[in-house]
């Protein structure tokens with residue numbers, strides 16, 4: 101009898117244990133909470149809430165059904181649990197969606213306690229962001245598109261009160277230089293929403309492709325969307341094509357595709373803003389309809405980067421404006437956005453100078469010059485857009501010749517356009533190329549896929565602030581927000597696009613969402629690594645450049661040693677290294693102080709996390725050749741613009757990278773390099789190498805000859821050998837050592853003469869770049 105009683109107690113106990121298992125309680129700690137962008141206020145409490153199949157999503161009016169369904173669908177995909185919507189007022193085990201009228205648009209309050217999750221906002225966007233924060237509190241597996249078993253969908257008890265700093269939090273995607281299809285664009289929207297970004301600006305028109313179907317002008321996509329396939333050649337190395345050649349490379353979005361994208365954006369609080377370029381960056385339109393240009397000249401759609409592009413819309417012919425109004429009418433039917441972006445950047449106006457139509461317009465309108473003609477053009481388009489209830493947005497060149505009365509400026513050439521616009525009382529969106537151009541490199545150039553140029557690491561994006569200090573509070577109120585721009589000349593695939601956007605968009609999201617006082621790079625360094633776990637689940641090809649180790653070194657002339665500093669962008673990073681042939685494993689030395697190196701050495705280093713090397717391994721050879729630390733006498737001094745490390749730059753054993761601004765290069769424009777190195781005592785010489793670079797796009801060319809002379813007394817030199825090379829077209833950025841092997845000879849002085857190419861076939865000056873003279 102007693103044992104039976106005990107049995108039922110045990111059974112009851114087991115039952116309780118099983119039923120409680122789905123409701124495990126846990127106390128979270130603050131370092132387990134990682135939300136990007138950082139919320140305004142966050143208060144962590146003891147205890148937790150676990151979402152189970154019995155959790156109800158409670159709405160109190162039908163308009164909340166769509167946001168409830170959004171959450172339910174996403175949760176179902178990852179968990180396999182389909183939560184039910186209910187109108188019950190029972191608070192237990194519920195996610196309550198509550199309208200709260202006092203909150204500003206996009207603001208939200210998320211309260212989680214043992215029995216209830218409460219989500220409050222005054223708009224769809226606010227609810228959306230409450231759920232985004234909720235997702236980031238759940239395990240990373242919530243981002244999965246397939247059912248994940250054995251996951252506790254547990255959330256900390258917490259209160260988050262949050263609102264964005266700016267209303268414009270954007271990304272621009274250039275669809276012209278490379279085309280991206282509807283499915284990929286929807287993925288981008290999904291991932292933008294995750295970062296609480298709310299604008300996707302689509303650059304739909306540019307020289308290299310017209311990407312939007314316009315029913316009244318079918319040739320825009322029949323012809324303008326396709327270019328001759330020269331994808332295997334470098335962007336700037338592609339030949340000019342003719343109007344007769346048939347394009348096969350490209351694509352476009354139909355109006356149906358775009359409407360679907362717009363609707364998808366609305367479901368995630370992302371507004372799609374179209375950009376229809378004018379008056380320049382429109383070769384694709386002129387290739388389709390040559391009469392849109394001043395000279396009616398038939399052209400091909402350019403396959404790559406030809407510059408300058410002089411074929412722009414004629415500002416004199418009335419037919420140009422009829423065409424543009426027709427195009428914009430169809431555009432406005434597709435995009436409900438408040439703003440229409442009309443481009444306006446980089447117009448080379450040489451055709452306007454000679455075109456009788458344009459000249460006639462200038463005279464009739466009493467304009468001063470072609471800048472004012474551009475202003476006339478944009479102002480006229482603004483009148484049209486305003487008459488349809490839309491606002492005009494354009495790149496900062498629309499300031500030139502006078503800003504259209506109601507225009508909003510997108511400041512890209514730094515911040516000065518933005519400052520000028522707010523001074524005139526106009527709204528601006530800040531997207532300075534210094535902090536927002538995601539086509540720039542994000543890590544050391546030698547380790548990164550080819551990019552446009554520039555250097556924009558994650559930590560620099562994190563420093564972005566849309567407001568400039570010199571702005572008055574009233575001017576600052578005209579700053580609507582900020583935006584990242586991804587130009588796609590060097591972005592041919594979805595994977596590469598993801599690589600350029602993520603994680604830099606995470607840093608940008610914090611710059612445009614979180615208040616300035618909350619921004620903290622070392623805290624972000626920790627949170628971004630948690631975000632990477634979510635990116636991994638999504639399957640994003642994000643850049644891990646932030647894991648790279650780089651070096652900085654100094655030579656000590658007294659000690660004849662090199663002091664090597666190892667660096668990583670993240671705060672508090674665990675860098676470990678080995679010298680020589682050792683393997684880089686858990687036994688590697690933890691880097692704390694600069695490493696003294698006194699002989700030729702290979703160094704390997706990496707960032708470690710939990711005792712495991714993550715990211716790419718850094719490998720460098722410090723070569724202690726015979727000239728290290730020796731004095732260099734210059735026959736022609738190097739340019740003031742590229743001094744490298746000064747006096748011992750060529751003999752410090754430190755090599756430059758493909759980034760010609762890395763401070764390791766000395767350069768000569770137009771003239772040759774001639775130096776004499778004093779080896780201090782007689783040594784046997786058998787090989788001299790000169791480190792050079794080529795980047796023809798930037799006017800940097802390999803030399804055509806390297807000659808080596810030696811001397812015992814420093815007065816009479818004898819030529820020992822030379823190496824020559826003819827100019828070759830090279831669209832890449834390349835490093836090369838010019839090696840001169842000589843018969844072994846004793847010498848105290850070595851003279852090295854490096855001959856500049858002088859006059860490049862494509863014109864312009866010719867830079868000669870040298871980082872080291874290696875003597876062996």
Ligand code: ACM
Pocket residue numbers: 445446495512
């Ligand atoms: C631009 O980068 N040309 C706006």
Ligand code: ZN
Pocket residue numbers: 393394395413414415416417451452455456457458
């Ligand atoms: Zn003209």
